[in-house]
Amino acid sequence: MGELAQLKTAAAALEAQRGNLGDEVVDAGLRPLLERIAALESPMPEERKQVTTLFADLVGFTTMSEQMDAEDVRAVLDSYFALWTASIEHHGGTVEKFIGDAVMAVFGMKQASEDDPERAILAALDMVTSLADLNEILATEQRPPLAMRVGINTGEVVVGAVGDRRQEEWVAVGDPINVAARLQTAAPVNGILIAHSTFRHVRGVFDVQEVPPLELKGKAAATRAYVVERAKPRAFRVPARGVEGVETHMVGRAAELKRMEDAFLNAADGEPGMVTIVGDAGMGKSRLFEEFAAWLDLLPDRIAYIKGRAGQGTVQDAFSLIRDTIAFRFDILDTDPPSVVRDKLSSGVGDSTAELIDVEAGGKPFALIGHLLGFDLGSDALPADIEAQATHELGTAAFIDWVRGLAAVDPVIFVLDDIHWADDSSLDLAARLVTEPDLSRVLVVCGARPALYTRRPGWQAGERRHHRIDLAPLSNRDSRSLVAEILQMVPDVPEDLRDTIVAAAEGNPFHVEELVKMLIEDGVIVKGSDVWEVAQDRLATVRVPATLVGVLQARIDALTPDQKSVLHRAAVIGR
Ligand SMILES: Nc1ncnc2c1ncn2[C@@H]1O[C@H](COP(=O)(O)OP(=O)(O)OP(=O)(O)O)[C@@H](O)[C@H]1O
Ligand SMILES: [Mg+2]
Numbered sequence: 001m002g003e004l005a006q007l008k009t010a011a012a013a014l015e016a017q018r019g020n021l022g023d024e025v026v027d028a029g030l031r032p033l034l035e036r037i038a039a040l041e042s043p044m045p046e047e048r049k050q051v052t053t054l055f056a057d058l059v060g061f062t063t064m065s066e067q068m069d070a071e072d073v074r075a076v077l078d079s080y081f082a083l084w085t086a087s088i089e090h091h092g093g094t095v096e097k098f099i100g101d102a103v104m105a106v107f108g109m110k111q112a113s114e115d116d117p118e119r120a121i122l123a124a125l126d127m128v129t130s131l132a133d134l135n136e137i138l139a140t141e142q143r144p145p146l147a148m149r150v151g152i153n154t155g156e157v158v159v160g161a162v163g164d165r166r167q168e169e170w171v172a173v174g175d176p177i178n179v180a181a182r183l184q185t186a187a188p189v190n191g192i193l194i195a196h197s198t199f200r201h202v203r204g205v206f207d208v209q210e211v212p213p214l215e216l217k218g219k220a221a222a223t224r225a226y227v228v229e230r231a232k233p234r235a236f237r238v239p240a241r242g243v244e245g246v247e248t249h250m251v252g253r254a255a256e257l258k259r260m261e262d263a264f265l266n267a268a269d270g271e272p273g274m275v276t277i278v279g280d281a282g283m284g285k286s287r288l289f290e291e292f293a294a295w296l297d298l299l300p301d302r303i304a305y306i307k308g309r310a311g312q313g314t315v316q317d318a319f320s321l322i323r324d325t326i327a328f329r330f331d332i333l334d335t336d337p338p339s340v341v342r343d344k345l346s347s348g349v350g351d352s353t354a355e356l357i358d359v360e361a362g363g364k365p366f367a368l369i370g371h372l373l374g375f376d377l378g379s380d381a382l383p384a385d386i387e388a389q390a391t392h393e394l395g396t397a398a399f400i401d402w403v404r405g406l407a408a409v410d411p412v413i414f415v416l417d418d419i420h421w422a423d424d425s426s427l428d429l430a431a432r433l434v435t436e437p438d439l440s441r442v443l444v445v446c447g448a449r450p451a452l453y454t455r456r457p458g459w460q461a462g463e464r465r466h467h468r469i470d471l472a473p474l475s476n477r478d479s480r481s482l483v484a485e486i487l488q489m490v491p492d493v494p495e496d497l498r499d500t501i502v503a504a505a506e507g508n509p510f511h512v513e514e515l516v517k518m519l520i521e522d523g524v525i526v527k528g529s530d531v532w533e534v535a536q537d538r539l540a541t542v543r544v545p546a547t548l549v550g551v552l553q554a555r556i557d558a559l560t561p562d563q564k565s566v567l568h569r570a571a572v573i574g575r
Contacts, residue, residue, distance in 0.1 A: 046160040052120040055184035057102035059147040087126035091119040117201040151183030153195040196224035204240035248485040252478035267443035268411040272434040276446040279471030282510025285447035307415040310422035321426035323373040338378035365398040407441040420452040473507020489532040
């Protein structure tokens, strides 16, 4: 019996005793029961959410199962489902249901985050790999191998809870789910087919092949789709933004750029410094870093430029941000075997590889640095009797020494982006780089969303060498210039169109771009090879694009339930 039925039985039993027990006792007993019943019966509010849906099925399983007895079929299916469930859950997805030999999973249903599409694809890649592993076992049993197909789509669905155990049972409904299912049927054997709506969130993160647009049942327009080949090595994943085919000049931000340039000139002159650029998602932190790097490129001096980015979910991974910078600088790939990692690190750090262990010093600097940062160097890279505490101290000292060596030759710049996601040990080590004695020509530049200060309220507060620069929303004037930049191919941008974009974007350059992309996708702006035209008659169809929804929603999901309900009320009242 479910909780609700039990409660009702209990309430009825109590009610039946009214004659014996009296009103006071019965009412007092009933009150908590009735409250709980009311809570369970009141419908959970439905929410519109942007989610990423994944469908996967087995190819050739029906034929195979015809030659097996029912129990074996069940056993084979169960092992696939167990592996797939593990891949999906490992990447933060929820298995919605199994349908025959297929599985449906949703990413972002309970808690949306910006990288739902990326995680769904990583899960699918894992699933394909684990299928290959299972096939090896099947082969030993003289069974034919199985193949699979995956379809992934991102879009807004209605999410609600059903049943008594409302927290547990969530369902998502909506057209984007059907599209994911159809993509799965259209996917090549052992292939992962993703819709453009998913691809647009992961540009630059995976190697993909575009396939000819698909005519999907029930869809008027053809659906653009891509086959995912592999994830780019982590250090080379640079999520691409902006409107395809357009290069913009940076608008505004001259004062902020100037402060970074000054900080560099001071560092080059022997006054180390640290700058943290703070701004909401899409406000232009990474763009400012690109402009800064372009300015540095034009300087006559040589500079040791070292760059890294923290990723969502790396907070617990000690030194992962610094590891990222070193991997990028020395071209170390995730797939490199330990011997290659050793070679790249030792020649990068400037150690001779001739002898691995320098017993007196407790380890070679490159091995200590590699060990500290969590590179896999093989088990014999450090003396066996060295203690964890010692490796930590020696590793940190070796890293700082290496930077000191670099700074003796050229000014050194560390650019650390998205540090709101960075692990504490990397942040602490980065901060030490500007306070160490005899280490002067260093500048550390960080980019962070304001969330950094929830985690580390005192980040560099009161540090004489630290400068915090807040990125305010663009002024209306700058926003209008940005629209003009992006729409440089439109000969005469209608003023009302421009003002609509400026008003909706609220000074956020990323939102400006996303709104323009949406207008292009909706056919309001038509890209031509020489000029782009504006279809005035379609202007009325303006909607908020999925990506904007995703970004905003991810931020809303990060709020506490209290803040959320205030926001929901505010949204109803309007502003
Ligand atoms: N001042 C600007 N002029 C022109 N384009 C800009 C400007 N600032 C940002 N953009 C563009 O807006 C988009 C978003 O900017 P960017 O990626 O730098 O934001 P961000 O602050 O790093 O966001 P996130 O916190 O999500 O990393 C990019 O395509 C960028 O090129
Ligand atoms: Mg950024």
